[in-house]
Amino acid sequence: MATQASRSAARLMISPTVILLFLWMAIPLGTTIYYSLQRYQLLYPDRSGFVGLRNYTRFVLSPGFGGAVANTLILVLGVLIVTVVLGILIALLIDRPIWGQGPVRILVISPFFIMPPVSALIWKNMFFNPSNGLFAEAAKYVGMAPYDFLGQAPLASIIFIVSWEWLPFATLILLTALQSLDGEQLEAAEMDGAPPLSRFWYIMLPHMSRAITVVVLIQTIFLLGVFGEILVTTNGGPGTASTTLPFLIYKEALLDFDAGTAAAGGVVAVILANIVAIFLMKAIGKNLD
Amino acid sequence: MGRITLDKVKKAFGEVEVIPPLDLTIEDGEFVVFVGPSGCGKSTLLRLIAGLEDVSGGQIRIDGQDATHAPPSKRGLAMVFQSYALYPHMSVRKNIAFPMKMAGVPQEEQNRKIDAAAKALNLTDYLERRPGQLSGGQRQRVAIGRAIVREPAAFLFDEPLSNLDAALRVGMRLEISELHERLKTTMIYVTHDQVEAMTMADKIVVLRAGVIEQVGSPLELYRTPRNLFVAGFIGSPKMNLIQGQEAKKYSAGTIGIRPEHCLLSTDSGTWEGTVVVSEHLGSDTFLYVDLKDHGTVTVRGNGEVSLHHGDRVFITPDMEKLHRFDDKGLRMP
Numbered sequence: 242m243a244t245q246a247s248r249s250a251a252r253l254m255i256s257p258t259v260i261l262l263f264l265w266m267a268i269p270l271g272t273t274i275y276y277s278l279q280r281y282q283l284l285y286p287d288r289s290g291f292v293g294l295r296n297y298t299r300f301v302l303s304p305g306f307g308g309a310v311a312n313t314l315i316l317v318l319g320v321l322i323v324t325v326v327l328g329i330l331i332a333l334l335i336d337r338p339i340w341g342q343g344p345v346r347i348l349v350i351s352p353f354f355i356m357p358p359v360s361a362l363i364w365k366n367m368f369f370n371p372s373n374g375l376f377a378e379a380a381k382y383v384g385m386a387p388y389d390f391l392g393q394a395p396l397a398s399i400i401f402i403v404s405w406e407w408l409p410f411a412t413l414i415l416l417t418a419l420q421s422l423d424g425e426q427l428e429a430a431e432m433d434g435a436p437p438l439s440r441f442w443y444i445m446l447p448h449m450s451r452a453i454t455v456v457v458l459i460q461t462i463f464l465l466g467v468f469g470e471i472l473v474t475t476n477g478g479p480g481t482a483s484t485t486l487p488f489l490i491y492k493e494a495l496l497d498f499d500a501g502t503a504a505a506g507g508v509v510a511v512i513l514a515n516i517v518a519i520f521l522m523k524a525i526g527k528n529l530d
Numbered sequence: 531m532g533r534i535t536l537d538k539v540k541k542a543f544g545e546v547e548v549i550p551p552l553d554l555t556i557e558d559g560e561f562v563v564f565v566g567p568s569g570c571g572k573s574t575l576l577r578l579i580a581g582l583e584d585v586s587g588g589q590i591r592i593d594g595q596d597a598t599h600a601p602p603s604k605r606g607l608a609m610v611f612q613s614y615a616l617y618p619h620m621s622v623r624k625n626i627a628f629p630m631k632m633a634g635v636p637q638e639e640q641n642r643k644i645d646a647a648a649k650a651l652n653l654t655d656y657l658e659r660r661p662g663q664l665s666g667g668q669r670q671r672v673a674i675g676r677a678i679v680r681e682p683a684a685f686l687f688d689e690p691l692s693n694l695d696a697a698l699r700v701g702m703r704l705e706i707s708e709l710h711e712r713l714k715t716t717m718i719y720v721t722h723d724q725v726e727a728m729t730m731a732d733k734i735v736v737l738r739a740g741v742i743e744q745v746g747s748p749l750e751l752y753r754t755p756r757n758l759f760v761a762g763f764i765g766s767p768k769m770n771l772i773q774g775q776e777a778k779k780y781s782a783g784t785i786g787i788r789p790e791h792c793l794l795s796t797d798s799g800t801w802e803g804t805v806v807v808s809e810h811l812g813s814d815t816f817l818y819v820d821l822k823d824h825g826t827v828t829v830r831g832n833g834e835v836s837l838h839h840g841d842r843v844f845i846t847p848d849m850e851k852l853h854r855f856d857d858k859g860l861r862m863p
């Protein structure tokens with residue numbers, strides 16, 4: 242059915258969808274770019290007009306920008322490392338026939354069903370809270386001073402919470418990959434004299450490389466936009482210690498009421514996301530074909 | 531060296547005893563074929579020898595050394611799997627090098643052995659390819675190459691040819707036989723195909739439900755099958771088995787006569803019948819003949835026989851080659 246006629250018919254018939262999808266992406270992006278070039282402060286709606294790239298320079302040169310970019314990258318990278326490494330370990334563990342495998346697997350994926358702000362609040366109030374959190378209680382029980390996780394190590398704490406949310410996703414994908422590995426390959430490697438660690442390194446890990454790539458790419462897309470967890474736990478602080486790029490844009494738009502600069506920040510974030518994407522595809526994209 | 535002795539080896543999966551206690555000796559340099567119907571425990575037995583399964587009882591000795599609980603890598607055996615089990619993300623060269631890399635063989639020696647193996651197996655032009663870019667027969671040879679470079683005490687093959695098409699299978703059969711002639715290493719070969727068993731083996735082990743029915747050279751099994759099962763399993767087309775009144779005449783429970791040991795005639799003979807189907811292969815003709823009282827038998831005639839459906843024929847069995855079995859199915863002298 243690959244005749245010239247059928248191909249052009251196919252093209253014609255999918256074109257409404259393609260056009261709709263394109264508009265879906267282009268209109269918001271276009272509006273954002275438009276406002277990023279305008280003076281548009283919510284408190285002074287009358288002072289409007291074209292200002293060129295001034296919003297961009299204001300956003301990029303603002304004192305918080307460099308730190309926010311760094312925090313964003315640290316957050317993404319930290320969560321990726323934690324989820325991929327732990328995901329592989331847990332997948333290896335629950336791939337083996339263990340007692341109660343079914344319930345264990347469901348328990349492992351259940352964090353994924355909890356909404357991000359809810360899980361962040363639970364971690365904040367029930368575990369991290371330095372006066373009545375469970376970790377504080379545990380510390381007191383063994384005679385140590387309670388640690389103020391969100392105050393002392395805000396970014397690490399957020400990495401922890403976000404990793405906890407994304408670990409099930411990584412585990413699930415990696416487990417599926419592991420289960421599709423031909424058992425005879427492992428047996429062949431065993432006969433070839435490969436000890437367990439070598440079998441993991443030379444057989445299992447390469448087999449999982451595609452799944453790891455998928456996990457990294459998908460998670461990166463979502464992690465670049467992590468916002469709710471920060472809002473309900475540290476609110477970007479203390480100071481700007483846990484302010485990421487999305488949070489900085491939020492601050493500009495809704496705390497400083499400067500929609501123009503926020504729009505410029507949004508465009509900068511899109512550019513940054515694309516740089517990360519290009520870098521990722523260069524580094525690991527070859528695993529996908 | 532590769533003398534393998536199984537001493538009362540048994541294997542159960544949970545409650546199910548797949549292999550009841552079994553004794554078997556495989557001499558150094560022998561080509562032994564385990565043959566039997568699907569699910570009779572051939573693979574399990576091979577995996578017990580390889581160490582990929584734990585025995586439930588008994589002892590496995592390799593060259594006199596107790597290897598019952600040795601891990602697979604310490605037994606000095608190499609295995610070729612039915613699925614080939616090549617490492618898909620490594621080139622052919624790396625696949626073949628893998629066991630040597632694990633053993634810490636110096637790079638130069640690795641290269642020398644890879645080149646030698648590749649030359650012997652016609653893989654020289656494919657060393658840099660991935661397994662996914664090779665044909666079935668080439669993958670098979672890579673799997674064999676990976677086994678050869680280890681210089682094992684014995685090779686284990688688990689139905690290595692069953693994923694190949696018929697023509698390739700004949701070719702690979704020859705190659706494996708030649709390899710055995712050249713290396714003179716013990717080989718244990720598992721198959722459900724009695725033709726492979728007959729053509730390749732020094733010694734055939736016929737298995738049924740985990741029990742050894744008979745051990746012997748191909749011709750021994752062909753000439754003197756120990757029981758009805760072996761008689762029916764070895765030889766193609768199958769031996770004709772006749773029970774009842776006719777068998778009583780020979781004071782046996784069952785008599786057996788191979789299709790190639792029957793004389794055809796159109797006017798006189800021991801048994802009379804009508805041709806149901808005739809298959810003309812050119813070199814031979816196989817006739818399926820309906821003997822009124824004794825069921826259908828298969829008879830081999832020469833290629834020129836021109837009998838067809840409905841023709842009347844007479845069959846005379848060669849008395850010298852007639853097999854007699856008692857009521858329990860065991861061979862009678």
Ligand SMILES: Nc1ncnc2c1ncn2[C@@H]1O[C@H](COP(=O)(O)OP(=O)(O)O)[C@@H](O)[C@H]1O
Nearest residue numbers: 543546548566567568569570571572573574575
């Ligand atoms: N891991 C296992 N667990 C339970 N039963 C098994 C296992 N492996 C094989 N079996 C059973 O053992 C019997 C022999 O299997 P196998 O050795 O693979 O037969 P073959 O190779 O002769 O076809 C079969 O009935 C099979 O169902």
Ligand SMILES: [Mg+2]
Nearest residue numbers: 572573574689
């Ligand atoms: Mg099998």
